[in-house]
Amino acid sequence: MKTLEEINKIREEKRKELDLRINTSADTREKHILVCHGTGCTSSKSTQIIENFRKIIEEKNIENVRVIQTGCFGLCAKGPIVIIRPEDVFYAMVTPNDCEEIIEKHIQNGEIVQRLLCKDIDNKTVQKLDELNFYKKQKRIALKNCGVIDPENIEEYIAFDGYKALEKVLFHMTPDEVIEEISASGLRGRGGAGFPTGRKWLFTKMAEGDQKYVVCNADEGDPGAFMDRSILEGDPHCVVEAMMIAGYSVGANKGYIYVRAEYPIAVKRFQKAIDSAREYGILGKNIWNSGFDFDLEVRLGAGAFVCGEETALLESIEGKRGQPRLKPPFPANEGLFGKPTLINNVETYANITKIILNGAKWYSSIGTEKSKGTKVFALGGNVNNTGLVEVPMGTTLREIVYDIGGGIPNGRDFKAAQTGGPSGGCIPKEHLDTPIDYESLQAIGSMMGSGGLIVMDDTKCMVNLAKFYLGFTVDESCGKCTPCRIGTKRMLEMLEKITEGNGQKGDIEKLENLAVNIKAASVCGLGQSAPNPVLSTIKYFREEYREHIDFKECKAGECKALMKLSIDPELCRGCGLCKRNCPVDAISGEVKQTHIIDQEKCIKCGTCITKCPFHAIKG
C-alpha cells in the first residue's frame, strides 16, 4: 500500500531516472536497450533477444545498461525492433545472434551497427525512429506510452504522468465535471459506431440503480485488427486508470474487462497491471482516502466474434452463450446482471487520461469538425509497412497507404482498402483522398470500424473478397435471428456460385435485394452490417461481378474454377523464378526462354503469378 504522497514521490524520482527514454540529450551515463515485446515481435523471437542481451551484459559485466521489454513500436513489418536510448538508434529485423554485435560495437564502443539500421521506402538508411516516413505523419495519443515504458512495471507508468489524471479527478473534479470535460472533448466510441462517449457516460450516471458496472470491450474480433491488443500489451495501466475515472464519474465501483483468450500476452499483462495497482493501493477500498472504492476483474472470451457486440458481451461475462439482447433497454439502464452498465472500447479508454490531463480544448483541436482526436489503425495486407499507426482524424487514406504505409509492394497497383472488417466496406482508388473520419467513411459506403485497415493490390478479386467476409459472418452468426442466420448463408451460396463459374443473370440484383433486407431486419450490429462488404464491392466493382457471371472470367486470377494460367511469351524473360517456386513442378522451360505451364499438373495456386517480376503470368 502506498499513500498518494508516496506515489507522487515515486513519480518524481522515476521520471528523472527515465528521462533518457524521451529525451535524446538526457544527462546520464545510462543506456536503455528497448526491445519490442508485442505479439508480432515475440513471434519472431524477441524473448530470446532480451535473454541474450541480459546474458551478454552479465557475462561482460557491463554497468549502466538496462534491457527493457516494451509494447509495440508499430512498425511490425520490420520486427523484431530494438531501440537504444537516449541516442534513439533504431535497429530493425534483429535476430538473437545480433545481440553480441550490438553490445560490443554500440554499447561498448559507441559505434553504430550499420547493417541493422532500417532502410526506408526511398532506400535511405534511417538511424532514428522519427526520421522514418512511417512515423512522420503519425500522432500518438492513445499509444503514447507504447514502446516507451515497460508495461509490466507500474512505476514506469507512474513516471510518465500515470495515475495523475485519477488524482485530479478524485480530488479536484466532481463526476459531472468529468463527464462535461469528456463531452466537450468530442471523443467518440472507437469500437466502430462512433457514439459520443460523454453522452454514454451521462446516460449511465443518470440511470437509477444500487449497483453499477464499468466494462471494457477488448474482444477485438475483426480479423486483421490488433489495435486494442497492442494497447493492452504496451500500456495496460492507462486502461485501468481510465476505467477507474469512468467508475468515479458514473457511480460504479466494479469493473470488468472482457479480453479474447487468443491474446495471452495482453491477458497476462492486464492481470499483472491489476495486481500491481492493488498492491500499490490504487485499486481497492477508499482509494487514497477519497472515499472512492473500485476493483477490476478480467473475463476471458472464448472465440466468438459476436461477443464484440455489447449486449452479447454482457451475456458472455455472465457465463452464457454470447447472443445479443434486444435494445432497448440499453446497457446504460439494464446491462450486466441487469444493472446499469457503461461499456467502452479499449482505445476509447486509452484517450481518457490524456483528455483529463491536457483538457478538452486541447483534444478537440485535433481532428475534423465532427470527429475529434486520433484513430489507431492496424495497417495490413498488400502494403510495405504493415503495422500499427495512429493518425489525426481527417488524414486521407492516400497518406496512410502511401506516406505512412510506403505504398504497395512488388510494383503492383492499389485496388481497394477495406475498413471496418466484416462489417465495413471497401474503398476504391477513386476515393483515396477521402479524409478518414466517421461521416466521410459512411458516406462512401464503408465505416470507421474498430481500426482494421487492409490494403489490397490488383491481384485481389473483389467477388472473392466479399465471399471471404460472408464466410466469416456465416461462421460467426450466433443464430438467434433468422435474417442473419439464413440470409447470410444464402448470400454466401450465391457468391460461391458466382466464383465457381455458375453465376446467372440477375444474381447481382438478388444479392442486393437480400442484403438490404438483412440489414433492415437483423437484431444486432453483426447482422445489420454483415452485407456491407457485398454491397460496397458491388457498388464499386460491379463490372468485376459481371465478368464473373457473363464471361466466366476472373481477371485477378483468384477464383480458381475460372482460372487457366498461362505465360505471356511477349513478357516472359525466362528467369525461372516461377519454375523454382512452383510447388508441384508444373512449369518447365530453359533459362532465357519462354516457360510453359503444364495444365494437367497445375493446381492453380497462383504462386507463380505473385513471383513473376515481369507480370507475364495471367490467370
Place this chain on the structure above:
Amino acid sequence: MQEILGKYSKEKSNLIQILNEVQEYYGYIPENAQVEISEYLSITMAQIYGVITFYSRFTLKPRGKYHIAVCLGTACYVKGSEKILDRAKEKLGIDVGETTKDGKFSLEATRCIGACGLAPVFTVNEEVYGKATVKTLDEAIDKIMENPE
C-alpha cells in the same frame, strides 16, 4: 478438476472461465469434466453443452499432438493463407477440425492471431511461422514426420 474448480466460487457466471481452464489443461473438454462443472455450478448439462458448442475455442474432441492452426484473418487471407490451408488439408488428408488417425496432427483454421505484420501466418502448437509459404508448411510438417519424437 477439483483444483480448477476450487479456484472459483459457485457463481454461474464463472462457467466460461472454468471451461477455458479445462480446455487449456486437457486440450478439450471431457464429458466427466462437464458433469463435475454441472454439479458444482448447478447448471444443467444441456446448458453447458450449449455454451461449449457456441464458442470456437472449446472442443469436445482431443487435439492432435501437433496442432496446426492456419490463420484466415483478413491480413493473412489477402496474402494467400488459404493456399497454405489447402496444402495442409491435402498433405495431412484431414479437414479443418479433424485429427489424423494416429492422433499426431490436427488442423484448425483460426481467425486472426494478431500477428498481422507477419502475414501469412500459421502455428504448430505454440510456435509461430511468419511470412509463410506453401513450402514453409511442407518443411514444417516434413520435419515432424521425419523425427517421430
